[in-house]
Amino acid sequence: MPTKPLERLIFAQGGLCFFCDEPLPIGEASVEHLVASAKGGDSNLENCVACCKTVNTLLGSMSLKQKFQVVLNQRGEFKCPARKAKVPAPKTSVKLPTVAQAKSERLKLVVDKLRERGDLRPKKLTSLRNFIATQFGNKLTDKELDALLNGLQSAGTIAIDGTKLTYDL
Numbered sequence: 001m002p003t004k005p006l007e008r009l010i011f012a013q014g015g016l017c018f019f020c021d022e023p024l025p026i027g028e029a030s031v032e033h034l035v036a037s038a039k040g041g042d043s044n045l046e047n048c049v050a051c052c053k054t055v056n057t058l059l060g061s062m063s064l065k066q067k068f069q070v071v072l073n074q075r076g077e078f079k080c081p082a083r084k085a086k087v088p089a090p091k092t093s094v095k096l097p098t099v100a101q102a103k104s105e106r107l108k109l110v111v112d113k114l115r116e117r118g119d120l121r122p123k124k125l126t127s128l129r130n131f132i133a134t135q136f137g138n139k140l141t142d143k144e145l146d147a148l149l150n151g152l153q154s155a156g157t158i159a160i161d162g163t164k165l166t167y168d169l
């Protein structure tokens with residue numbers, strides 16, 4: 001059995017805040033004296049409820065009449081002032097593509113861009129290389145560019161004849 005007044009109140013209230021009916025973790029909870037201690041209110045359980053700390057602060061030492069007004073003004077939809085966000089922030093573990101995935105995605109992008117180009121595709125290997133480099137903001141290494149050119153070739157997307165290029169998109 002819970003022994004502390006706050007724990008007993010939460011237990012008696014089914015683990016919910018007296019005012020807003022939301023689950024009330026003990027860390028968010030406090031004892032609200034319905035008739036404020038400052039106004040002679042008792043600390044016995046009849047005069048106390050467990051509620052969100054935030055609403056306890058809001059109600060402060062209002063008279064019981066004022067508290068009724070606050071509660072009634074909410075028309076049955078009582079929400080305690082914002083507690084800490086209940087929804088945990090989504091974990092932002094961005095999955096980085098593996099090297100193989102990155103390469104196949106790059107290849108796909110290059111093929112798409114070449115298709116868009118139609119007849120204006122680079123006619124030479126060097127200009128294709130520059131074209132690809134441009135698509136990636138010139139951020140790819142020579143190795144990565146070579147890998148892409150090899151990928152295009154082995155997929156049959158380009159055929160190299162000397163310095164001339166033919167496309168099969």
Ligand SMILES: [Zn+2]
Pocket residue numbers: 017018019020021022051052055079080
């Ligand atoms: Zn509450």
